[in-house]
Amino acid sequence: MKEIAQNAVGDKYAMVYFDDGNFHLRTFGRVTRTEEEIAKNEVCFNDLLKINAHTMPVQNFPDPYITTCFVNDNLLFVQLYHGPTFTHYHMFWDVAKYAIVGQPHSHTFEGGSVKNFPYKCFYNDEDEEVYAFYR
Numbered sequence: 001m002k003e004i005a006q007n008a009v010g011d012k013y014a015m016v017y018f019d020d021g022n023f024h025l026r027t028f029g030r031v032t033r034t035e036e037e038i039a040k041n042e043v044c045f046n047d048l049l050k051i052n053a054h055t056m057p058v059q060n061f062p063d064p065y066i067t068t069c070f071v072n073d074n075l076l077f078v079q080l081y082h083g084p085t086f087t088h089y090h091m092f093w094d095v096a097k098y099a100i101v102g103q104p105h106s107h108t109f110e111g112g113s114v115k116n117f118p119y120k121c122f123y124n125d126e127d128e129e130v131y132a133f134y135r
Helices: 033-039 047-048
Strands: 002-008 013-019 020-028 067-072 075-082 087-094 099-108 120-124 131-135
Touching: 013 067, 013 075, 020 033, 020 067, 020 075, 033 075, 033 120, 047 075, 047 099, 067 120, 067 131, 075 120
Parallel strands: none
Antiparallel strands: 002 013, 013 020, 067 075, 075 087, 087 099, 120 131
16 A cells, blocks of 8 residues: 655655555655665654554555655655554654654544544645645
8 A cells, every 4th residue: 555745846756655554654766776775765654653553454445544745855744544543643754854853743533433544635835734634
């Protein structure tokens, strides 16, 4: 389950995916890298947010439970949903610094469902806002 975002310049890409309960981010460009270089650059948000890998996909939904979009050339908005705790997390990721900008934000949905997940996000550069959509 993957979602790919492309920046406005077109030479940087970001892919988020959900694998065995772990939420990952991979950035890449047009240059071929070794497996070691790819692994070194990959982010596991479970480790950064200190959340377990107990989120399970909803049967017949190929959506990744994590989405991203570029805000500028080096800044990504990332959102994910930790199903067991009904908690939404979102943050800004600095691609150049390989770090979360500021603090990640979280919100627990009272009466939430494991069938909830972020579906898409878009950056509106006119209003400088990110729009996040959920199932």
